[in-house]
Amino acid sequence: MEELHIILFGIWFGLFLIKKFKMKRGILDGILLFFTVAAFLVFEVFQLSEFPYFNIEYLLYGGLLYSILMFNVKEVFSRSHIDSKYKQLKKSYDDLEHSYDMLRKRFVNTIELFPDGIAFRTNEGIFGTDDYIKLLDFEKNEFTFDAFMARMHREDINAYENTLKKTSNKNPYYKTSYRYKIHDKFVWIEEIGRRIIVDRTKTYISIIRGLDVKMYPKTDIDVLNTMQTDKEFLDHLQSLNRMKTPYTLIFIELANIPKVNEKYGRDIGDLMMGEFLKKLKFNFVKDAQSLYRLSGIRFALILKDQRKYEVLERALSHGGDLMNFDMRYGGVNQSIFPYFGIHHVSMFSQPVNDLVQRAHKALNIALEDHTQENYFVIR
Numbered sequence: 001m002e003e004l005h006i007i008l009f010g011i012w013f014g015l016f017l018i019k020k021f022k023m024k025r026g027i028l029d030g031i032l033l034f035f036t037v038a039a040f041l042v043f044e045v046f047q048l049s050e051f052p053y054f055n056i057e058y059l060l061y062g063g064l065l066y067s068i069l070m071f072n073v074k075e076v077f078s079r080s081h082i083d084s085k086y087k088q089l090k091k092s093y094d095d096l097e098h099s100y101d102m103l104r105k106r107f108v109n110t111i112e113l114f115p116d117g118i119a120f121r122t123n124e125g126i127f128g129t130d131d132y133i134k135l136l137d138f139e140k141n142e143f144t145f146d147a148f149m150a151r152m153h154r155e156d157i158n159a160y161e162n163t164l165k166k167t168s169n170k171n172p173y174y175k176t177s178y179r180y181k182i183h184d185k186f187v188w189i190e191e192i193g194r195r196i197i198v199d200r201t202k203t204y205i206s207i208i209r210g211l212d213v214k215m216y217p218k219t220d221i222d223v224l225n226t227m228q229t230d231k232e233f234l235d236h237l238q239s240l241n242r243m244k245t246p247y248t249l250i251f252i253e254l255a256n257i258p259k260v261n262e263k264y265g266r267d268i269g270d271l272m273m274g275e276f277l278k279k280l281k282f283n284f285v286k287d288a289q290s291l292y293r294l295s296g297i298r299f300a301l302i303l304k305d306q307r308k309y310e311v312l313e314r315a316l317s318h319g320g321d322l323m324n325f326d327m328r329y330g331g332v333n334q335s336i337f338p339y340f341g342i343h344h345v346s347m348f349s350q351p352v353n354d355l356v357q358r359a360h361k362a363l364n365i366a367l368e369d370h371t372q373e374n375y376f377v378i379r
Helices: 002-022 027-042 056-077 079-113 130-136 145-150 154-165 230-243 257-264 266-284 306-318 352-367
Strands: 117-121 126-128 173-182 185-198 201-210 247-254 291-293 298-303 325-329 332-336 338-345 375-378
Touching (some): 130 201, 154 173, 230 291, 230 298, 247 266, 247 306, 247 352, 257 266, 266 298, 266 332
Parallel strands (some): 338 375
Antiparallel strands (some): 117 126, 173 185, 185 201, 247 298, 291 298, 325 332
16 A cells, blocks of 8 residues: 555655646646545555554654645635636636627628628517618618518518528528518518528528619619620621621510519519520620620620520520529519520621611511511521
């Protein structure tokens, strides 16, 4: 047992030196106390049946262990030790508070960079940024969900609520649009959001923007605002004729857009045209000199790649989402009816205006009531 005592004492003494020189507290204090108690409990002095009452070495050794025990208890529970723990805890708290404050400032400053309105919705209500409440004409940044829904067009409420219900943990994102009453007038709003779970509670973070081009120029229909017009179109045709490059000239008219404008407003009509043209560009346009706006609802497409035309021809012959282009905004479900006039150009001696007139003629034939197809080809 003496060897065990020496080992325990040696371990304790080593830890004691580390504690003093390295100024480590907490864990080392606990380890020191553990080894002290362990040495004290296993010491033979407590085995009374074998206790040598007058053995001075055992008395001194027991006294030493008792002193060590008292020293460590005093160290662990001393005022200075508690103060040290308090200072460490306070420093950790201050560091955490500083980190939180930095994150909050960065988050707020990042939000201010967004040109759109941002909102955070919980069961308690909605908190919107300044741009959000300005866009929806609210006076305060916080308001109830009922107050938000009260000004939504009644035909769009079900579609909006169903969109939110469809979100899940696997698919938390959503995109929707609705009519919202602002200054006694309904305007179209687009909302993109994400559902998150915080403390088992559904929370939604959303970004909104207006779809009225006049009020909110930055919309998804930038394709309309940036399109080249008839002057650039004629200049490009002249260039192709000079280079004797074969191409297919396609005139397109979105015939029912005037009725959409009349029924739902021009902002929705422009939005639908923009969506259709984006899809057209994605499938067929390879460069900036391919798609032009000739008038309000009439456009020109130039295809120099024969393979692209073959794809378009199959779509025209068999139908598809390009020919049956459906769009949904809030409670509005609307189709676009495009008509195509097609002219293949392989002879370059004719004036450009004559080629344009042929494409116009093909489109007008496609638009006639007795035409079964929504396209016509002039070779």
